[in-house]
Amino acid sequence: xxxxxxxxxxxxxxPAVRRRRGPTRADLGRPLLxxxxxxxxxxxxxxxxxxxxxxxxxxxxxxxxxxxxxxRATTPGFWTAVGDTLAGWALGLAIAFAAAVVLGFTxxxxxxxxxxxxxxxxxxxxxxxxxxxxxxxxxxGTDIRSTLLLVVYACFWLIYIQVLYGVADVDPVxxxxxxxxxxxxxxxxxxxxxxxxxxxxxxxxxLAAAVALILSITAQLIIGSPGIGREIAVAxxxxxxxxxxxxxxxxxxxxxVINTGVRVLERRVLRWHTSVRGEAxx
Amino acid sequence: xxxxxxxxxxxxxxxxxxxxxxxxxxxxAVRDLTFDLAEGELVCLVGPSGCGKTTLLKCIAGLMPPxxxxxxxxxxxxxxxxPDMAVVFQEYGRSLFAWMSVRANVELPLKEKKLGKARRAExxxxxxxxxxxxxxxxxxxWQLSGGMQQRVAIARAIAYEPQVLxxxxxxAAVDAQTRADLEDLIRAIWRxxxxxxxxxxxxxxxxxxxxxxxxxxxxxxxxxxxxxxVDLPAERDQLxxxxxxxxxxxxxxxxxxxxxAKNSAKGAPENPADGAGTGAARASTAVH
Amino acid sequence: MSQPTQTGPAAPAPAGSAPAPARxxxxxxxxxxxxxxxxxxxxxxxxxxxxxxxxxxxxxxxTSSSYYTPTPDLIASAFVELWFSERLFADVLxxxxxxxxxxxxxxxxxxxLGVLLGMSSRVRATLEPVLEFLRAIPPPVLVPLMILLAxxxxxxxxxxxxxxCVWPILLNTVEGVRAVDPVLADxxxxxxxxxxxxxxxxxxxSASPQIMAGLRLALALAIILMVISEMFASSSGLGFAIVQxxxxxxxxxxxxxxxxxxxxxxxxxxxxELAESRVLYWYRGLRAAxxxx
Numbered sequence: 001x002x003x004x005x006x007x008x009x010x011x012x013x014x015p016a017v018r019r020r021r022g023p024t025r026a027d028l029g030r031p032l033l034x035x036x037x038x039x040x041x042x043x044x045x046x047x048x049x050x051x052x053x054x055x056x057x058x059x060x061x062x063x064x065x066x067x068x069x070x071x072r073a074t075t076p077g078f079w080t081a082v083g084d085t086l087a088g089w090a091l092g093l094a095i096a097f098a099a100a101v102v103l104g105f106t107x108x109x110x111x112x113x114x115x116x117x118x119x120x121x122x123x124x125x126x127x128x129x130x131x132x133x134x135x136x137x138x139x140x141g142t143d144i145r146s147t148l149l150l151v152v153y154a155c156f157w158l159i160y161i162q163v164l165y166g167v168a169d170v171d172p173v174x175x176x177x178x179x180x181x182x183x184x185x186x187x188x189x190x191x192x193x194x195x196x197x198x199x200x201x202x203x204x205x206x207l208a209a210a211v212a213l214i215l216s217i218t219a220q221l222i223i224g225s226p227g228i229g230r231e232i233a234v235a236x237x238x239x240x241x242x243x244x245x246x247x248x249x250x251x252x253x254x255x256x257v258i259n260t261g262v263r264v265l266e267r268r269v270l271r272w273h274t275s276v277r278g279e280a281x282x
Numbered sequence: 283x284x285x286x287x288x289x290x291x292x293x294x295x296x297x298x299x300x301x302x303x304x305x306x307x308x309x310x311a312v313r314d315l316t317f318d319l320a321e322g323e324l325v326c327l328v329g330p331s332g333c334g335k336t337t338l339l340k341c342i343a344g345l346m347p348p349x350x351x352x353x354x355x356x357x358x359x360x361x362x363x364x365p366d367m368a369v370v371f372q373e374y375g376r377s378l379f380a381w382m383s384v385r386a387n388v389e390l391p392l393k394e395k396k397l398g399k400a401r402r403a404e405x406x407x408x409x410x411x412x413x414x415x416x417x418x419x420x421x422x423x424w425q426l427s428g429g430m431q432q433r434v435a436i437a438r439a440i441a442y443e444p445q446v447l448x449x450x451x452x453x454a455a456v457d458a459q460t461r462a463d464l465e466d467l468i469r470a471i472w473r474x475x476x477x478x479x480x481x482x483x484x485x486x487x488x489x490x491x492x493x494x495x496x497x498x499x500x501x502x503x504x505x506x507x508x509x510x511x512v513d514l515p516a517e518r519d520q521l522x523x524x525x526x527x528x529x530x531x532x533x534x535x536x537x538x539x540x541x542x543a544k545n546s547a548k549g550a551p552e553n554p555a556d557g558a559g560t561g562a563a564r565a566s567t568a569v570h
Numbered sequence: 571m572s573q574p575t576q577t578g579p580a581a582p583a584p585a586g587s588a589p590a591p592a593r594x595x596x597x598x599x600x601x602x603x604x605x606x607x608x609x610x611x612x613x614x615x616x617x618x619x620x621x622x623x624x625x626x627x628x629x630x631x632x633t634s635s636s637y638y639t640p641t642p643d644l645i646a647s648a649f650v651e652l653w654f655s656e657r658l659f660a661d662v663l664x665x666x667x668x669x670x671x672x673x674x675x676x677x678x679x680x681x682x683l684g685v686l687l688g689m690s691s692r693v694r695a696t697l698e699p700v701l702e703f704l705r706a707i708p709p710p711v712l713v714p715l716m717i718l719l720a721x722x723x724x725x726x727x728x729x730x731x732x733x734x735c736v737w738p739i740l741l742n743t744v745e746g747v748r749a750v751d752p753v754l755a756d757x758x759x760x761x762x763x764x765x766x767x768x769x770x771x772x773x774x775x776s777a778s779p780q781i782m783a784g785l786r787l788a789l790a791l792a793i794i795l796m797v798i799s800e801m802f803a804s805s806s807g808l809g810f811a812i813v814q815x816x817x818x819x820x821x822x823x824x825x826x827x828x829x830x831x832x833x834x835x836x837x838x839x840x841x842x843e844l845a846e847s848r849v850l851y852w853y854r855g856l857r858a859a860x861x862x863x
Contacts, residue, residue: 255706371756
């Protein structure tokens with residue numbers, strides 16, 4: 001076949017313009033539909049208790065709940081609780097991140113040592129962090145350290161495992177190329193291992209950020225350490241139904257902010273990565 | 283074989299046009315295509331990449347409604363995928379069900395056709411035999427090489443017993459040696475089964491080697507630029523046929539056509555030395 | 571639109587699965603006398619660190635005066651005494667039954683809604699922001715809400731698990747269904763594969779890696795929700811028992827409860843992995859094949 005190379009039809013210039021200029025109807029339609037969805041939900045939420053389908057003792061109308069949230073948002077106590085929740089979230093996530101990155105890269109680079117840890121990791125990883133609640137209570141009481149214990153335990157494994165994935169994914173050819181060009185161990189980590197691992201690491205962080213919020217609030221709910229979780233428990237035990245709903249809406253908003261923030265961060269950090277580039281230029 | 287054919291017309295494409303509307307802009311992928319395939323014919327469609335070959339094929343297969351024009355299969359208009367047509371796509375890796383064995387992949391359409399168990403087993407065995415994959419019936423597609431995966435797709439198509447077999451650049455993604463084998467396989471299957479084949483490719487050699495007729499498409503917006511009868515012997519061979527003088531002539535002619543299509547698409551003034559092809563005059567009227 | 575419940579760009583593997591995915595079976599050559607040595611070395615790899623850790627803990631707890639860290643033998647005897655009794659049937663099995671019921675319901679709801687949403691881009695566009703919000707609500711806050719709505723009985727606990735677990739399953743199913751390969755979808759159409767066969771053979775199977783990733787996350791959530799729904803307000807169940815031990819300073823029993831919880835988490839995860847490796851056998855192979863290229 002090499003003797004008679006196939007004659008390929010030459011590539012023509014790019015066919016007619018396929019790029020779309022400016023927002024099209026479809027682009028504008030999506031947010032519009034989304035807004036419609038939110039409005040429809042709110043309307044339904046308003047109508048169901050108002051029409052008496054469900055007693056407003058169980059489901060207060062949307063306007064009442066949002067009003068209750070508005071009132072709460074003017075109190076400093078609410079913002080302290082938000083701050084406490086976020087502090088538990090951020091600190092726990094940071095500690096888990098640091099520990100997981102250091103241990104992950106170290107053990108990832110030392111496969112012989114890692115082999116001895118696999119069984120232990122596989123056993124500890126699926127242990128639900130809520131199992132640690134009684135211990136946290138005994139050791140730290142309602143201190144923020146109780147929250148941190150749960151958050152760190154849950155988040156550490158998520159990030160650690162992703163780092164190990166990433167290190168394992170390093171292309172041996174790239175590694176050998178770097179070696180043959182005389183790059184030292186540190187330079188190889190910086191130019192070969194780190195870029196490969198980064199997408200995995202960001203996945204771990206993205207998962208861990210959501211889980212950290214869940215456990216931060218769980219600790220406050222169950223243990224009673226300060227934060228929105230405790231506020232909800234208090235509101236529930238005093239039968240303030242509207243407040244319970246209002247605070248749940250607040251945690252949802254917090255969750256949306258965190259999810260969006262992490263996604264933006266991921267996109268920035270991985271700007272050079274094909275998966276993100278594709279998304280940005282498509 | 284003559285293209286009006288001693289047999290009836292199997293596939294008839296009339297005035298086919300496809301315009302994509304994406305918000306404010308419109309892209310005319312296919313302008314005005316008219317051609318037909320006689321029953322039992324093997325026709326190759328060749329054109330520069332990006333000339334709307336895949337669009338055309340999707341319209342013929344009933345996967346996509348044309349903007350205007352019609353497609354008729356054995357006299358019946360095609361509006362949805364017709365039951366007696368099979369398609370082999372270029373992306374073999376993506377057109378096979380990765381979660382099914384080779385056998386299950388071939389058998390699935392037959393189950394949907396409500397064939398009996400015995401008949402299914404018979405067809406699966408026959409078609410796997412025809413493509414030389416009997417030994418791999420229980421393997422998963424991803425355990426096979428690219429060429430073997432495309433053989434599975436071909437086996438699935440012929441087990442379906444279609445009247446028309448459409449092939450969309452089926453060998454564009456396999457290596458040269460495998461490609462030659464698969465080309466011979468298609469010729470053999472075609473000659474044995476008498477199925478009507480429309481074979482889309484961007485490879486000029488492949489088009490001339492395989493086809494009884496070659497339809498040359500222009501650049502986008504696409505029209506049929508030339509219709510060339512390949513008067514090579516039915517018995518073809520990778521070595522001798524490709525060295526045949528007539529083969530070289532036909533190849534040069536198709537090449538010139540395509541070159542011409544490319545230049546007119548650029549809107550560049552034509553270089554007479556460049557466009558020295560038999561179809562040049564005819565083509566320029568077709569494109570402008 | 572990337573979902574936090576999904577794995578990374580370069581890693582479509584389900585989140586948190588074993589760190590060493592199948593990279594193509596390596597042919598094993600039998601070495602003379604090597605088998606025994608290999609088995610020994612494997613046992614050493616598996617056992618060394620756990621033994622060291624337990625040893626260190628045993629030494630530390632024996633020498634420390636802390637009341638909160640009982641020695642391993644105390645924990646072990648409390649474990650046997652507690653859980654090999656009728657408490658197993660009174661507290662543990664009902665908890666697990668609720669967990670599995672809630673998880674199964676969430677899976678059914680999540681997958682069916684996810685398929686519907688995944689197939690219609692209009693419905694998806696309409697519900698996307700709403701879902702984005704509902705998903706962002708940390709599921710544990712539903713516990714006090716469900717108590718308000720459903721009281722402190724089994725249905726509350728199951729409802730909590732369902733309402734918390736359904737989101738990762740739903741959103742991952744949507745992603746998976748959306749990502750059905752267009753070439754494969756065309757192939758199915760050409761061969762007249764439609765209706766329920768299409769759903770069963772094409773849609774659900776090609777979405778299965780994402781669905782399994784969602785289920786895995788949901789399972790972890792289900793355990794958390796089971797425990798805290800019992801801890802928060804309940805008179806029975808494993809979570810309740812553990813909190814009782816802690817409040818009454820029955821420390822070895824508390825530890826025994828924590829150990830049992832850990833074992834349940836481990837066992838469920840192991841079972842899930844087993845199921846996953848069967849369901850996604852093809853997917854592992856496909857990925858290994860792609861890596862090999």
